[in-house]
Amino acid sequence: MRSRLHLMRQRWSNLLFAHWPVPPELLRPYLPARLEVDTFEGQAWLGVVPFTMSHIRPLGLPAVPGLSALHELNVRTYATLDGVPGVWFLSLDATQPLGVWAARTLFHLPYLHARISLTETAGTLRAVAERTHRGMVPATFAATWTPGAALPLAQPGTLEYFLTERYHLYTAGANLQQGVQGSSLWRGCLWHEPWTLREATLQEWDSTLLESHGLPTPVGPPLLYAAEPLDVQVQELRRV
Template identity: 80%
Template sequence: MSAEPLSPPTGLPLMRQRWSQLLFAHWPVAPEVLRPYLPARLELDLFEGQAWLGVVPFTMSGIRPLGLPAVPGLSNLHELNVRTYARLDGVPGVWFLSLDASLALGVWAARTLFHLPYLHARMSLTRTGHTLRAQAERTHRGAAPARFAAAWTPGTALPQAQPGSLAYFLTERYYLYTAGPEVAHAATGSTLWRGKVYHQPWTLREATLSTWESTVVESHGLPTPAGPPVLYAADSLDVWIQELRRV
């Protein structure tokens, strides 16, 4: 099972936001390549024996604590994350190697309150006609430099991804794991948090890639992904975020 069946959030969600202009780009990677980047307690989540590495640009908007209005200038950002997939005690989730983001306050809050490896970056994500373009340059002090530029065109809507399919494994994720904002130290630490997110199933689309220039994977000391990525564009959706709990 790659993700738990969709269910409404239990308890009180902390935050609401909207995700849009999203591209999932993934490559298969030998498990032994990614294993050193995860804490010993986490098991790599594999699809038919293969680990997967993802690069995901998107826009996050309407960010607000539950019950409060969004604050102009502080509620929108662009994000670019590098991720793989893990599980603990049978619960599958996302493991982030980095999350570059364009809003300094958002980076501070995510690192401080959610223990996530967010990094400062200059970013843009724009649409011209049907084509989306994302650009990022990491500016976080002390972090390895990285740049990203991609352009893609979303295409025909795909049938809803079903459990057991690769599309479901790569996109329908309702938990995340983190061990602190410094991934280089997190992999050797003993503290681990698990957070839950809730959203409706993704509406995935075919995607045609016209530009891809990136060093975000290589900034982690990983080899350049080989071959064309598995691509899915995704329609916008609303997301509820719940608190992280130590596990």
């Protein structure tokens, strides 16, 4: 098998994993028929992840000023195909118009235009977002959280590992609804060191992201993990 082509490097920082357990059947309509909803002890998980992406550059080339950083806010669940676990995105709101275009066109991902700020004050992070993508259901987001104590390295078989150590993604096209009904499916690979996770305390959470997809408002607070910055290599997509 030939090795995958590394396309670009990125750094992810200011990241928060926020997840809720949901019945697998709730998510079945949001995935193509070929993908299986991935579960942990029979429970599916739905996540919202804000973070900053920086140092974006094609492999072997310098970063382009003004195009090398963005803020992102994605809605995700987890799926498998032929035993390979990966992330399935319902949406990825982001701030860089050219980056959104490239991700939709070249990587077939459902990126959407948005205004997002993500700031840090005395160790506390705050993200505020508003979706601006024409023709899409509006959504807003505001959250404030404080990272806490470092956690042990996530081990295979644990919930922390299931939710965070994902080295593949699946996508069926830039339009989620059309992709779910269509026959095209791609698998992408990411390479990075294991996450360094931290506890997190939530001071604020006000979001309509899940509701914009027709999903019910989650009951109870999310399960939280803050994460230390991480360098990532993005590899090519392949049809599967």
